[in-house]
Amino acid sequence: MTESGTSEKRFVVDVMMGKLAKWLRVLGFDTRYRRLDRLQTVERFSREGFLILTRSRRWSEHSRVSILSSNDPMDQLREVMARIPVAPGDVRLLHRCIRCNERLSKLARSLALSHVPDYVFETNVSFYHCPKCNKVYWSGSHPRRMIDRLQDELGWSVSMNEQTGG
Numbered sequence: 001m002t003e004s005g006t007s008e009k010r011f012v013v014d015v016m017m018g019k020l021a022k023w024l025r026v027l028g029f030d031t032r033y034r035r036l037d038r039l040q041t042v043e044r045f046s047r048e049g050f051l052i053l054t055r056s057r058r059w060s061e062h063s064r065v066s067i068l069s070s071n072d073p074m075d076q077l078r079e080v081m082a083r084i085p086v087a088p089g090d091v092r093l094l095h096r097c098i099r100c101n102e103r104l105s106k107l108a109r110s111l112a113l114s115h116v117p118d119y120v121f122e123t124n125v126s127f128y129h130c131p132k133c134n135k136v137y138w139s140g141s142h143p144r145r146m147i148d149r150l151q152d153e154l155g156w157s158v159s160m161n162e163q164t165g166g
């Protein structure tokens with residue numbers, strides 16, 4: 001009941017906007033990072049329900065392409081948020097790997113022990129890891145600083161709880 005796969009917002013971010021892609025992953029959105037130099041690519045992602053974010057005007061006539069004007073990643077994120085309604089409820093922190101977009105899996109505490117500093121282990125209950133690159137995440141780690149910044153910038157209040165899981 002908590003799985004809302006059908007309405008999930010998904011993005012393709014054109015190359016040169018890597019930081020925007022990371023922010024969208026921090027927020028838990030399925031975010032592909034691709035060079036969008038072929039119509040074929042744009043059309044395929046479009047058919048799959050992705051919203052395509054680019055700074056190039058090349059595909060401006062395509063209905064699912066959103067052209068961003070800003071250079072700054074945070075301003076780009078604001079542009080995205082202004083165009084598609086993203087509610088704080090859509091946000092799922094600690095859901096995707098920031099590096100590779102993979103969905104994170106819960107990591108047993110006993111396994112986390114060897115991957116994180118002692119104080120982190122002592123002060124966190126839950127850990128997650130990326131099945132692809134093995135990066136370990138926890139609620140107090142660097143995503144938190146990102147979230148703080150995001151809250152400041154966008155005026156959101158996003159709670160850092162782990163909510164429903166899956």
Ligand SMILES: [Zn+2]
Pocket residue numbers: 097098099100101102130131132133134135
């Ligand atoms: Zn990863």
